[in-house]
Amino acid sequence: MSKRILYWLQNDLRIDDNPILSELATEQCALDIVFVINPHWFKNNNYQQKPYGVHKQQFLIQSLYELQQALIERGQTLHVLEGEPVSVLKQRIAEQHIDEVVCSELVGTYEQRQLARLKAHCPHAIFKTTQQDTLFQQSDLPFDLDELPKSFTPFRKAMNIPITTSTLPKGLLPQPITLCAANPIELNKHTNNNNAVMHGGLKSAQTHLKQYFSGLLPSTYKITRNELDGFNNTTKFSSWLAFGCVSARQVYKAVEAYEHNQITNESTYWIKFELLWREYFKWHALKAGKSLFSFKGQKQTKPLTTFMPNRFAAWCNGSTPYPLVNAIMNELNATGYISNRSRQIAASCLVNELGLDWRYGAAYFEQQLIDYDVAANWGNWQYIAGVGVDPRGGRHFNIEKQTLQFDSHAFYTNKWQGNENTSKQLDTLNEVDWPI
Known part of the structure; x- marks a missing residue:
């Protein structure tokens, strides 16, 4: 048998x-x-x-x-x-x-x-x-996991390791076990959402991989990657990576092939740089364990925040006093996707302008983002909140400056109706719940 x-x-x-x-x-x-x-x-x-x-x-x-x-x-x-x-x-x-x-x-x-x-x-x-789900095996790391660098730069400099992919032999897989548990879920009734940015699946992932590396997009990535809007401004691999429809190794090898056949420049390097950031967060999550979800994160003391449900609801629903942040949250709620720059701005607003517990923002992103990745999501939120691997102790993005730099003509804000539900003040109740 x-x-x-x-x-x-x-x-x-x-x-x-x-x-x-x-x-x-x-x-x-x-x-x-x-x-x-x-x-x-x-x-x-x-x-x-x-x-x-x-x-x-x-x-x-x-x-x-x-x-x-x-x-x-x-x-x-x-x-x-x-x-x-x-x-x-x-x-x-x-x-x-x-x-x-x-x-x-x-x-x-x-x-x-x-x-x-x-x-x-x-x-x-x-x-x-x-x-x-990683570029490397743990046995490939040039250090023990306990000695993982406390910040990204020394990790990146140490990871000069060849990356290889596996190939499935041609032919059939082993015979299936036919006995099936009761009530398996039927998948042929999956629906399409008109607002969807991407379609899930391994074939869809391979189609996008081929399309992205067939033109000039990889050679301009560093120039466009901070834009708030536009499908082609970033690689968009993150959702397929999150579900494992494509591997990080496949994307990395596709960049190397593009560099060999087309051009090597700062932009192609930067795509690999971002994949290494993803890799670092993976190993950091494994090392951090449950502290990845801890309020004080990797630090010795807890951040000074509170929780005001009206502020959190305003942030989630795109009705804060900040039109750009509202537009970002409206796009997230409508599509399940926002750019990396948008994520940083929205997260910084929740932590710094609203003074809220960063874990609620991380949990909301987990719910809403198609490309949710436990390591990158919670690691990046800790990074912004100053309880993670950022040697600078957190990041505060000036919303007015970000608006002028990335949406000076309000195209993005208007597209996602950032001004529609903008509140004039941060709070509607005082500390004893009386209307302001």
């Missing part, structure tokens, strides 16, 4: 440069490929935000659908189930008589705890994890 393997998909929704699939393709086994949708993703958390907003939900379903079709072409199938992952997988491992479980090794502390719980519930199964 051949070995029975369960592949637990998470943020690795691709076939190309998927080391787990590449290895499984050489196995003599029966294979069960499973993705579990957790109902808690759609319920409010401690910050009264949902981990998955509507835009992220849609991108996920699109990504699962495209992966399902690609697996069918290779003689496999994808089972999308719903429920608490440990409970669902524990039951499936028992029902399917699974010998081995393979999955990506994730950097988030909650995901690591989840995997540890599953291992404890299934002591008879072998568990194998592979790092698929």
